[in-house]
Amino acid sequence: MKTKVSIILVCLIWMASSMYATVYTGVCGEHLTWTLNSEDSTLVISGRGDMSGWTFGDYASRVYIKHIVFPEGMTSVYGRAFSDCPALESVTLPDSVVTIGIRAFESCGSLRVARLGKNVRTIEQEAFRNCSALKHLELSDSLESIGVRAFNNCVSLTDTVVFPETLSSIGGNAFGGDRIGGSVAVWKARHCQTGEIATPMKHFAHVVFGDKVEYIGPNLFSNALLDTVILPASIDTIEHHAFYASGLSYIELPPSLVYIGSEAFYRNLSLKSLVIPENITSIPSSMCGWCSALESVTLPDGLQIIGEFAFSNCSVLKRCDIPTTVQTIGNGAFCYCSSLPSVTLPEGMTSIADIAFQSCNMLKEVHFPQSLTTIGDGSFQGCAIDSLGLPPSLNTIGEYAFLNLVNLKELIIPDEVRQIKSRAFEGCSGLKKVVIGKKTAMIDADAFKNDYMLIEIRSRAAYPPLVQSYTFAGVPDSTWLFVPVQSIAAYAEDPVWGRFRMPKEEEINYVTVDAEETTANFVWPTDSTASSYQIDIYKDGAVFCKLTLGNRGQLLGISFNAPSRSNPGSTIPVSLSFNVTGLDEATRYNYVLSALSANGTPIHVYTGAFATTGYSGDKPVGDGQEVIPTPPVIPADPEASETPTGVEGLTDVQGDDVQCTKVLRDGQLYLMYKGTMYNVQGNQLK
Numbered sequence: 001m002k003t004k005v006s007i008i009l010v011c012l013i014w015m016a017s018s019m020y021a022t023v024y025t026g027v028c029g030e031h032l033t034w035t036l037n038s039e040d041s042t043l044v045i046s047g048r049g050d051m052s053g054w055t056f057g058d059y060a061s062r063v064y065i066k067h068i069v070f071p072e073g074m075t076s077v078y079g080r081a082f083s084d085c086p087a088l089e090s091v092t093l094p095d096s097v098v099t100i101g102i103r104a105f106e107s108c109g110s111l112r113v114a115r116l117g118k119n120v121r122t123i124e125q126e127a128f129r130n131c132s133a134l135k136h137l138e139l140s141d142s143l144e145s146i147g148v149r150a151f152n153n154c155v156s157l158t159d160t161v162v163f164p165e166t167l168s169s170i171g172g173n174a175f176g177g178d179r180i181g182g183s184v185a186v187w188k189a190r191h192c193q194t195g196e197i198a199t200p201m202k203h204f205a206h207v208v209f210g211d212k213v214e215y216i217g218p219n220l221f222s223n224a225l226l227d228t229v230i231l232p233a234s235i236d237t238i239e240h241h242a243f244y245a246s247g248l249s250y251i252e253l254p255p256s257l258v259y260i261g262s263e264a265f266y267r268n269l270s271l272k273s274l275v276i277p278e279n280i281t282s283i284p285s286s287m288c289g290w291c292s293a294l295e296s297v298t299l300p301d302g303l304q305i306i307g308e309f310a311f312s313n314c315s316v317l318k319r320c321d322i323p324t325t326v327q328t329i330g331n332g333a334f335c336y337c338s339s340l341p342s343v344t345l346p347e348g349m350t351s352i353a354d355i356a357f358q359s360c361n362m363l364k365e366v367h368f369p370q371s372l373t374t375i376g377d378g379s380f381q382g383c384a385i386d387s388l389g390l391p392p393s394l395n396t397i398g399e400y401a402f403l404n405l406v407n408l409k410e411l412i413i414p415d416e417v418r419q420i421k422s423r424a425f426e427g428c429s430g431l432k433k434v435v436i437g438k439k440t441a442m443i444d445a446d447a448f449k450n451d452y453m454l455i456e457i458r459s460r461a462a463y464p465p466l467v468q469s470y471t472f473a474g475v476p477d478s479t480w481l482f483v484p485v486q487s488i489a490a491y492a493e494d495p496v497w498g499r500f501r502m503p504k505e506e507e508i509n510y511v512t513v514d515a516e517e518t519t520a521n522f523v524w525p526t527d528s529t530a531s532s533y534q535i536d537i538y539k540d541g542a543v544f545c546k547l548t549l550g551n552r553g554q555l556l557g558i559s560f561n562a563p564s565r566s567n568p569g570s571t572i573p574v575s576l577s578f579n580v581t582g583l584d585e586a587t588r589y590n591y592v593l594s595a596l597s598a599n600g601t602p603i604h605v606y607t608g609a610f611a612t613t614g615y616s617g618d619k620p621v622g623d624g625q626e627v628i629p630t631p632p633v634i635p636a637d638p639e640a641s642e643t644p645t646g647v648e649g650l651t652d653v654q655g656d657d658v659q660c661t662k663v664l665r666d667g668q669l670y671l672m673y674k675g676t677m678y679n680v681q682g683n684q685l686k
Contacts, residue, residue, distance in 0.1 A: 024061055028052070028081075032074065041066035041087065048073035051081060051101075063087060070094050077104045079124070086110060093117040100127045102147075109133060112156075116140050123150050125171060130154075137161050145169040148195060153177035157203060160184040163192075165212060171195045172219070175203035182206060191215040194239075199223045209235075216242045218261065227270075231257075238264050240284070245269075249293075253277050260284055262307070269293060276300050283310045285330065292316065299323050306333045308353070315339060322346060329356050331376070338362060345369050352379050354398065359383075364407070368394075370614070375401050377421075386430075390414050392517070392613050397424050399444075406430050413437040415460070420447045429453060435460065438514075442466045450474040457500065458482045459491070460514060467496040477501070482512070485523065511593050513610040520610055521579045522593065530595040530603055532556065535578065538590040545580065553578055586614030 024036040032047035041064045051074065065085045072094045079101030082088065090113040091105065099122045105111065107130040114128065120140035125147030128134065136159045137151070143164050148171030151157065155178050167189035176199050183203055188210035194200050194217035201207075202223045211232045221229075222244035229243070229251045240261030243251065249270035257277045262284040265271060271291050276283070278300040285307040288294055294314045299306075303323045308330030311317060317337045322329075324346040334340060335358040342365035343357065351374035357363060363383040370391045377398035386407040395416040402408070404427040411428075413420065415437040422444040425431065431451045436443075436459040445468035448454065454475050459465070462484050481500035483491045491497040514521040522535060530551055537545040548557035553576035583589070588611040595604040 022064075028078070032071075036061065036064060038064040042069065043067070044069045045074060046071055048075075050074075050076040051078035053078070070097070072096055075099070077101055079103055080106070083107055089113070091115065093120065095119050098122070100124060102126060103129065106130060112136065114138070116143075118142065121145065123147060125149055126152070128154060132156060135159055139164060141166070143167050146174045147171045149173045149176065151175050151203075154203070155179055158183050160186060161204075162186040163189050165190050165210065167192050169193050170200045170217075170220075172200055173202070174200045176200070177203060179203050179205070184208065186210070187213060189213065192217055192220075194218050194220050215239070218242065219244065221246045240264060241266070243268065255279065260287060262286055263289065266290060272296075274298070276303070278302060281305070283307050285309055286312065289313055296320070299326075301325060304328065306330060308332055309335070312336055324348075329353060331355060332358065335359055341365070343367070345372070347371055350374065352376055354378055355381070357383060374398075377401060378403065380405065388412075389615075392416065397421060399423055400426065403427055409433070411435065413440060415439050418442070420444065420465075422446055423449065426450060432456065434458070436465065437461065440465045443471050444468060445470045446473060448472050448475055452476065454479050456480045456482070458512075459487075460484070462487050464491045464494050464497050467494070469496065471496060484512075485525075511591075511606040511608060513591065513608065515583075515610045515612050517585050517613045518583045519579060519581045520583055520589070520612070521577060522591075523577045524593055524595075524606060526576055527595040527603055529597065531598040532596045533576070534592075534594045534596060535580070536592040536594075537580070538592075539584070539587065544589065547578065547580070549576070549578060552576070583612050585612055587612050588615050 022038040026034055028034050028045065029047065029049050029051045031049040032045060032051060034043060034045045036043045043065050062085045066087045066089055068091060070093055073096050074094060075096055076099040077097060080103045083103050083106040085108050088108045088111050091111065092115040095118040097117050097120055100120060102124045103126045105128050106126050110133055111131045112133050113136045114134060115138045118140055119142050121142055121144045123146045126149045127147065129149050129152045131154050133156050134154045135156050137157060139162060141164045144166055145168065150171065152173050163185060165188045168191065170192055172195040182205040184206045185201060185204040186208045190212050191214050199222050200219060201221050204224055205226065207221065207226060207229060209232050212234055213232055214234050214236055216235065216238045218239040219241045222241050223246060225247040227247060227249055229248060231252060231254050233254045233256050235254050236256050237259045238257065238261060240263055242261065242264050244263055245267040247270060248268040249272065253275065255277045258279045260280060263286045265288050266286050267290040269292050272293050273296045274288065274294065275298040280300055281303060282305040283303065286309045288311050289309050290313045292313065292315050295316050295318055297311065297320045299320065299322065301323050302325050304325055305328045306326060309332040310330065311320065311334050312332050313336045315336065315338045318339050318341065322345065326346050327349055329352055331353045332355045335355050337360050340360050340363050343363065344367040347369040348371050349369050350371055354376035355378040356376065357380050358378045359382040361382055361384055364385060366385055368389060368391050370393055372391050372394055374396040375398055378400045379398065381400050381403040383405060384407050385405050386409060388408060388411055390412065392414050393416065394414045395418065397417055397420060399421045400423040402425050403423055406429050408428045408431050410433045411425065411431060412435040416439060417437050418439050418441050420440060420443040423446045426446050426449040428451050431454055433456045434454060438460045440461050443465050448471060452474050457479060477499050479500050481491065481497065481502045488502060492502055511522060511524045532551060533549040535547040536543060546559040547555065550556050588609060590609045593606040594602045597603055
């Protein structure tokens with residue numbers, strides 16, 4: 001009895017299951033049909049050719065699909081054909097399939113494995129988007145194109161994905177989205193173009209490059225959170241944003257590399273060092289901007305351009321030797337490199353762009369090239385520079401170029417600078433002495449604002465430069481102003497210049513030395529009681545040059561180891577001048593200038609120091625700390641002095657030294673040779 005009941009129940013269950021089983025059929029192309037049995041959840045496609053214009057009836061039927069059998073001979077997967085199939089677990093396409101259409105498998109939440117056959121060339125946009133369980137993906141060896149967001153949000157993709165050599169195009173966010181665990185990409189694509197939309201390969205934590213890869217496209221690994229990357233020797237191009245914010249701590253660039261695009265390594269916060277290969281001639285804009293762990297950069301010989309903001313905000317960068325071939329440093333190239341201690345700019349460079357080294361607040365030493373003509377706006381604002389050796393070639397200093405150089409103590413403006421622009425030296429609160437160049441004609445508002453420690457201004461400009469009411473705002477009225485003797489009255493009458501302390505014309509009692517590359521022009525006050533003057537110039541503690549001058553500044557005697565000298569013999573009101581030539585370049589000298597009575601007794605003695613152009617010694621000129629040798633007392637009669645060594649320049653035709661007779665006429669020294677008169681330079685008098 002029990003056995004009969006059991007048999008009846010089994011039959012009823014079978015009949016019930018048969019009663020509710022559903023079979024779906026239809027056409028999915030000109031030569032393709034399909035059958036879906038809800039009982040075994042398998043979709044079977046039959047025939048050959050392309051899928052076209054079709055979906056599986058109503059979307060409710062898709063919930064049954066767990067498996068799909070594709071026929072060999074089917075050549076494409078139609079767009080949206082299998083989207084939103086929540087039970088689909090795996091896909092294996094036949095080798096005959098060439099194209100996977102738009103959103104073909106989108107949002108198949110249970111899909112774990114996708115094998116795409118050997119001949120798929122195109123995966124169109126969003127084809128597998130939101131397949132959140134996809135772990136294993138096999139791409140075709142013939143694949144040429146991956147569309148935008150094709151595998152976006154495939155967060156479980158952890159198995160290695162191999163990108164074939166044939167891949168030539170990959171769309172933005174193709175592998176975007178978050179990820180579970182680390183995923184590896186084996187990138188073999190030789191020359192793959194990428195879309196301008198960011199992060200096509202964001203998903204991957206590790207990348208292994210094939211040995212034939214030539215090109216890294218724009219944005220390819222941006223935001224990918226990589227760690228270490230070693231590129232193959234075949235790479236010649238890295239496009240812009242290629243490794244933007246990708247988490248790199250190390251990247252090795254091959255010598256084959258010839259081009260790097262802008263922001264290629266921007267915001268890699270763990271990158272500590274970078275060596276640029278020798279074939280790179282231009283560093284692009286923002287290449288390593290905001291690489292806040294970058295400590296050293298090695299730039300190649302032959303580099304010509306460092307682009308704008310190339311290393312901006314590299315806050316721990318301590319060393320970046322600029323090659324001698326560099327001619328251009330762009331705007332903000334090193335701004336906010338707050339650990340950079342020194343910079344040597346190469347000879348031949350003519351300009352420094354705006355804010356190039358702004359806020360490098362540890363930058364103490366800057367070596368400027370003699371070729372430099374322009375310093376841009378804000379170039380060295382906020383640096384720690386304590387000494388500025390501006391070259392004589394410089395003619396333009398931009399606005400706020402040296403704003404807030406609180407360690408700067410002495411400033412010499414080159415003669416060719418015609419305008420000192422607004423705020424150029426504002427806030428240089430440690431500045432004590434300023435020398436303004438000969439050709440300076442205008443000083444803008446706030447140029448020296450709040451330089452409240454300034455105690456001495458020396459202007460070499462014969463005519464007072466045009467100034468604004470706030471040019472020297474905050475500079476005390478007690479600051480001494482020294483100007484050319486003949487210009488005292490003009491400066492005193494100016495409402496801005498005139499507020500400083502100035503010696504009166506009749507009370508002038510100081511020496512000015514205007515030094516160039518190999519010359520030094522002395523200007524000193526006359527003394528009505530002086531019979532003669534003597535200038536002793538010392539180099540390294542030894543006498544370098546002695547000059548004896550008459551009471552009108554005319555040369556009477558010279559003992560000089562330099563190759564030449566000049567005697568303009570000029571006089572100006574209440575002062576005398578004499579131009580010494582033949583000095584050494586880039587050299588510091590001391591001097592003693594004595595006004596002597598008729599018997600050779602010093603009446604006034606002036607001591608000081610000067611340096612010829614290019615001198616960059618540690619000790620500032622005129623610091624008053626070193627001991628100046630005591631000047632010797634010379635005889636009143638110049639003829640009684642020893643034969644000057646500096647005028648033994650005449651030779652006869654055999655090259656033997658010529659014996660010359662000194663002749664003093666009208667207070668001027670001449671040489672007599674064989675009845676012919678010569679001046680002390682050896683020039684025959686007419």
